[in-house]
Amino acid sequence: MDRRSDECLLGESSRQDAYDDPESPFIPMFRAKSLTPAQGRNRPLRTLCTVLAAVSLLSFAVVLLKPLSYWDIEDAPAHSAILNSQSYVRGPPTQGFRDNLRNDTNYITSWISAGWTNDVMTYGNLIYLALITGRIPIIAKFIPSHVDNSAPPFAFGEVIDVPRLSKAIGIPLLEWHEVKDSESQVVDDLGCWSVWESVQKQDPHPRGSPSLNWLKLDISWTRTPDWVKLTPPGIEDNHASFWSLATLGFPEARSNSLALTNHPSPQHEVSLPPDDQLLCFDYLYYVGAQNAWEWESDYSPAWRFVGQHMRWNASLERLADAHARRAMNVPENEPTPLYISIHMRHGDFRVYCNDFPVDQCFASLPVIARRVSEVQEELRTQKGIEVTRVIMTSDERDPEWWSEVRALGWNRVDYATERTEEIYGKWYPVFIDAVIQSNGAGFVGTHGSTMTTLARRRVESWHGGPTRVVKWGSPDADDH
Structure with missing residues (x-):
């Protein structure tokens, strides 16, 4: 039996690091709708409708004051x-x-x-x-x-x-x-x-x-x-x-x-x-x-x-949102902010570097930052929104690389500190990464990775977000 992972578009590859390929679920939101009294009814009925409308408006105000994930604005699916x-x-x-x-x-x-x-x-x-x-x-x-x-x-x-x-x-x-x-x-x-x-x-x-x-x-x-x-x-x-x-x-x-x-x-x-x-x-x-x-x-x-x-299970969506909020240090009483998600796959892709050392093979952080800037500009000009938050997901294990990521002001989910595997199980870092990637207002990914392919497709389809794919393999691979 062929046990290779087939996890990239460049060809069949060896087993990939467990943290490289995740996804995200849907959190339904139920909106309150105000009631309009029908005309031509008797006074008691109008009074009753007025009371119901007031209650509805009060309920709606409570909903507005409750912190919501920024993607919760979609209508809940009619499961009936x-x-x-x-x-x-x-x-x-x-x-x-x-x-x-x-x-x-x-x-x-x-x-x-x-x-x-x-x-x-x-x-x-x-x-x-x-x-x-x-x-x-x-x-x-x-x-x-x-x-x-x-x-x-x-x-x-x-x-x-x-x-x-x-x-x-x-x-x-x-x-x-x-x-x-x-x-x-x-x-x-x-x-x-x-x-x-x-x-x-x-x-x-x-x-x-x-x-x-x-x-x-x-x-x-x-x-x-x-x-x-x-x-x-x-x-x-x-x-x-x-x-x-x-x-x-x-x-x-x-x-x-x-x-x-x-x-x-x-x-x-x-x-x-x-x-x-x-x-x-x-x-x-x-x-x-x-x-x-x-x-x-x-x-x-x-x-x-x-x-x-193929949208996410709601409980998984909520769990991923909680991880993302803690990664961005969002206070409990504030909604989840818009962010740009990144997926940089290194791990097993090293075998495709050929004669280039890894630091010249994979795209540098400044190159990735340029792609992030392009996504930010597109969000600014086409949607009129300013997105400054960035969440990096990657199978990279070099502490120095992650220090440079933090120096850019970008965030990551620290699964060890979160004790995610210990509390929820070994699958969850994979799933949560995927959810976070798919919920970006925009997305930047790695050329050749199917995980990037799905994250890009989801951001474009689910959120109408701009996306970019970073090329790699040589020092100037992503020049454009």
């Missing part, structure tokens, strides 16, 4: 209209997953085996594939590829606001622990498609995932046809096509492809065709509609129809 995912399974989680699938419903699933940010993108691709195949996605927990392996898997819905996502995209979403009992020891047989074998030549096996062990699934893999590859055969690239994969969820393409290479399952040694009701693929990180690395492009269908709606 959300599709109930539980109506798409037979009942509570069962020992074997198939016992909980409805006979009149088709599903789709896949698994993850990269860094956390890439896993978020993989699930975005899975959900988009569910949309175009008319199936319900079943999403497994995040696995600790970016944190200590002793950390337990983390539920998708504890990071992402699933009800809000479901409402936005118009389909229900299921999580594996809602379908199959997480404590079950039943090993389920399942036939799935192996995309990995068809899109690359270095590894002649399906792409494995630790998720399969957690879920107690024994997979019999069938290689997908070569025509699922997005790019022509002569081009070395690992991407498959969304619509080519989608055809395998329909009877004709599926039946025409069943004679391809099949691998018996490793435990029970059974050979099964790809399941018709639960369409499943080994790995969906490398998938595009038109080009490779599409999450970098504004037209990306996976981003437009799914990714931008």
